[in-house]
Amino acid sequence: MSIPVPPWQQRAARERSARRPLSLDLIVRTALELLETDGLDAVSMRKVAQRLGTGAASLYAYVNNKDELHELMLDLVIGEISVPDPDPANWRQQIKDLINRQVEVLAAHPGIARVVLRTPAPTGPNALAVTEAMLSILRAAGLPDRAVAFAVDILALFATAAAMELSADFGLTDEQRDERISQVEQYFASLPEDRFPTLVSMLPVLSQGDYRERFDFGLDLLLNGLAAWKP
Amino acid sequence: MSIPVPPWQQRAARERSARRPLSLDLIVRTALELLETDGLDAVSMRKVAQRLGTGAASLYAYVNNKDELHELMLDLVIGEISVPDPDPANWRQQIKDLINRQVEVLAAHPGIARVVLRTPAPTGPNALAVTEAMLSILRAAGLPDRAVAFAVDILALFATAAAMELSADFGLTDEQRDERISQVEQYFASLPEDRFPTLVSMLPVLSQGDYRERFDFGLDLLLNGLAAWKP
DNA sequence: ACCTGAACACCGTTCAAGT
């Protein structure tokens, strides 16, 4: 049995760090909280430190710089993707599920996709596991090695770009989003027909289909193209 | 005939702005100089203003905020893409050329591709011209309208993501780049075979092929997929 | 060894005050 600390002895700002001492794990998880609610731009060394009741300088004992912190966050996010065992009869659906899930978890952490495009190759353990899964699914499907290697690259690029687009309007209220959409629509409707004849004539089709349909369309193009590589 | 200004009357920092007064055009072109040499992160309101011999506050008479300046820059960059008249027999090559050129000009202005992913739709006059061209080429090729509309979206996304990847290592010296590559290679060579069997066994293939081959592979997947939509 | 306050060199944007 321990006697409780009197409230006037608790320094509010230090409470958390007094109970839970700093650690890499704590830092990254605190940063992820910030990411989910406020987006990547809000994940600054200073704001993360503030949440932990300390100063930004303290984080540098665990992390070399902000980019490294962002990369650690990314791998934890990628860790939310669960990977299946290859089922050759189902390779298309397996790849589709993996890519869709990847877009989903990236978009759920607004801005983190930027980190993917900044990093040369997936080096975190979770990113490696996803890459391993994609490679083995495509290989089990009977595609030539070269197509497998290139396809994994292209599919990852595609998923990342889609996630970036999805989180582009993060931070706007629903009203702001609606206003933006109607502004864009008005703008396009006002374009001169003689300079942009095809665009103007296609306006109804161009505004058709939400993100899902467009993304699925693109993914199917890629997968159809890939299937054609089967010997 | 005008008498030259004596050197001691020229205030160096103000020289440019004294001769050429501020204008939106001058601001955007100055920003583009900075972009080409130093990358998007260096294009700050303060640095652009400094180049013009003034303070950041002065730019706000011509531009609402930094994002708007970045968008104006983007459209000038897109303007470097020249658009062809549709040639139905050659639609595949025309699209390939357009997309390759787009990646080229975006990558030549390191970081500007980020602005594309941030903007909801292409609204600048030059971006509209490129969109009009892509739409008309695909339509003239005989693709259904819906496929045309979706394809333009997907192709633009693909080109933008590729350009982002290409400018990812901007700012590094050749030595730093080489060191990074060899570090990544060493890391991958050290991975445990039991956890990443496919990855490890495919290492030689994975490091095969440069950016061009991978990008062409992906573009061909998309175009093959598209061609299949022809009725 | 671990932590941190203060400092340095940057940001975007606003606004009162100048011409």
Place this chain on the structure above:
DNA sequence: ACCTGAACACCGTTCAAGT
């Protein structure tokens, strides 16, 4: 009307000084 210095509220990172 056009321009701007100074201020405000932020950054990432370093480093000497503390325990």
